[in-house]
Amino acid sequence: MSGIQTKYNPLFAVTVRQLYYDNKVCARYRSAPQLDFIIQPTAETLKLMQQTDMVFKPSPTTGGFSVHARVGEQTGGGTYPLRYKPAKYGKLTFWLMTANPALLNFNDLPLQPGSGMYYYFSNHVTDNAAPRSDLHISIAADGVKGANDLTKFNGNAYTYISATPVNPGDATVVHRLSGAVLEPKTIINDPAGSKLLFDLAAFKSGGCELIISGSTKEKFYYTAESPAANVFGVMEIDLSASLPANYRVVEPDLTLAAPAPVFSLEFPKRKTTWRYTLALTPNSPLYLEMAAMSAPDKADFLNRLNVVSNDTAIKFKKANVSDTEIEFVSLNPIALQEVYISGSSIEHDRLGLELKKYIGKPKEATVKADLPYPPLTSVNNLQAPNIYSDIFLTL
Numbered sequence: 001m002s003g004i005q006t007k008y009n010p011l012f013a014v015t016v017r018q019l020y021y022d023n024k025v026c027a028r029y030r031s032a033p034q035l036d037f038i039i040q041p042t043a044e045t046l047k048l049m050q051q052t053d054m055v056f057k058p059s060p061t062t063g064g065f066s067v068h069a070r071v072g073e074q075t076g077g078g079t080y081p082l083r084y085k086p087a088k089y090g091k092l093t094f095w096l097m098t099a100n101p102a103l104l105n106f107n108d109l110p111l112q113p114g115s116g117m118y119y120y121f122s123n124h125v126t127d128n129a130a131p132r133s134d135l136h137i138s139i140a141a142d143g144v145k146g147a148n149d150l151t152k153f154n155g156n157a158y159t160y161i162s163a164t165p166v167n168p169g170d171a172t173v174v175h176r177l178s179g180a181v182l183e184p185k186t187i188i189n190d191p192a193g194s195k196l197l198f199d200l201a202a203f204k205s206g207g208c209e210l211i212i213s214g215s216t217k218e219k220f221y222y223t224a225e226s227p228a229a230n231v232f233g234v235m236e237i238d239l240s241a242s243l244p245a246n247y248r249v250v251e252p253d254l255t256l257a258a259p260a261p262v263f264s265l266e267f268p269k270r271k272t273t274w275r276y277t278l279a280l281t282p283n284s285p286l287y288l289e290m291a292a293m294s295a296p297d298k299a300d301f302l303n304r305l306n307v308v309s310n311d312t313a314i315k316f317k318k319a320n321v322s323d324t325e326i327e328f329v330s331l332n333p334i335a336l337q338e339v340y341i342s343g344s345s346i347e348h349d350r351l352g353l354e355l356k357k358y359i360g361k362p363k364e365a366t367v368k369a370d371l372p373y374p375p376l377t378s379v380n381n382l383q384a385p386n387i388y389s390d391i392f393l394t395l
Contacts, residue, residue, distance in 0.1 A: 121265060162212065165193065275319070
């Protein structure tokens with residue numbers, strides 16, 4: 001029995017790596033991965049994919065997804081042409097949403113990005129050394145950075161306050177991908193400057209620039225639709241054949257080159273200063289032991305009381321000390337990670353931390369073994385530029 005056969009080839013794939021995790025993707029799992037990011041096409045992209053016969057496929061084990069496109073018969077050169085030609089300035093856009101709010105704590109990202117600021121990623125990257133199987137779509141090759149990848153998001157109504165008067169014809173908003181230009185709908189001038197009001201509804205979503213008298217004053221991303229709940233950012237994949245060869249999805253002859261490009265987002269793990277705060281209750285053995293000492297003996301005792309690690313690179317010092325509370329702070333920031341391993345252990349032993357007294361003396365002893373690692377529920381950035389991971393203990 002004969003029938004119509006439809007063939008779909010990979011257009012591109014996206015992987016999301018979080019280096020905090022042992023598997024670089026998500027928390028350890030037995031049956032199915034629970035991802036920190038939810039990725040879905042925008043409404044604009046869903047419409048385009050329906051028109052051009054493309055299919056979106058989540059890929060939980062890589063943290064990302066793939067897109068497949070309908071193709072025609074194989075060419076003499078062994079490639080497959082797209083069945084439907086992409087529209088001029090065609091692109092696919094995807095929302096990134098947070099399913100785990102704690103990811104801002106263990107990934108090396110700004111804890112407070114700023115109002116209206118979100119992450120923007122695209123394949124408009126020039127990096128000839130990036131392999132086709134791992135094409136970073138963050139600006140930097142070594143991962144996502146707030147300083148590079150955060151941008152202002154804006155809806156249909158865009159307002160800009162200029163400190164100097166602006167004349168009609170001097171200000172425009174330019175859509176970077178298409179080159180489309182809009183002038184202000186309204187300019188309000190007063191002695192303090194100008195207020196420019198734009199209606200961006202005629203644009204498709206995408207990166208924009210405000211230009212006044214030939215100078216770029218602000219860059220932002222026009223969303224064209226209301227951002228999804230818990231939005232983290234957007235990812236744009238341009239289908240233009242004029243992009244650099246390694247980052248290109250569609251070839252100039254409208255065929256798909258194999259293998260399809262794999263775009264990647266990599267999130268470096270955050271390093272924090274670990275701070276153990278030890279509260280001493282009046283009936284705790286340590287409190288009673290120090291209370292019975294002379295001042296010189298107590299000073300020597302405190303000098304020999306510290307948090308000790310089985311990793312030679314991880315050391316602590318005492319910070320604030322009182323009769324009821326002692327702080328121990330790591331000398332250097334420590335990378336947060338799902339599984340802590342001693343870097344100086346040949347056997348790759350689990351990182352061990354313990355509170356010891358009388359260090360360096362024959363009666364050296366452990367006060368508390370197996371000190372807990374920092375919780376991920378909160379990271380303390382109240383004493384910038386230091387970022388602390390606080391662990392509170394009571395003896």
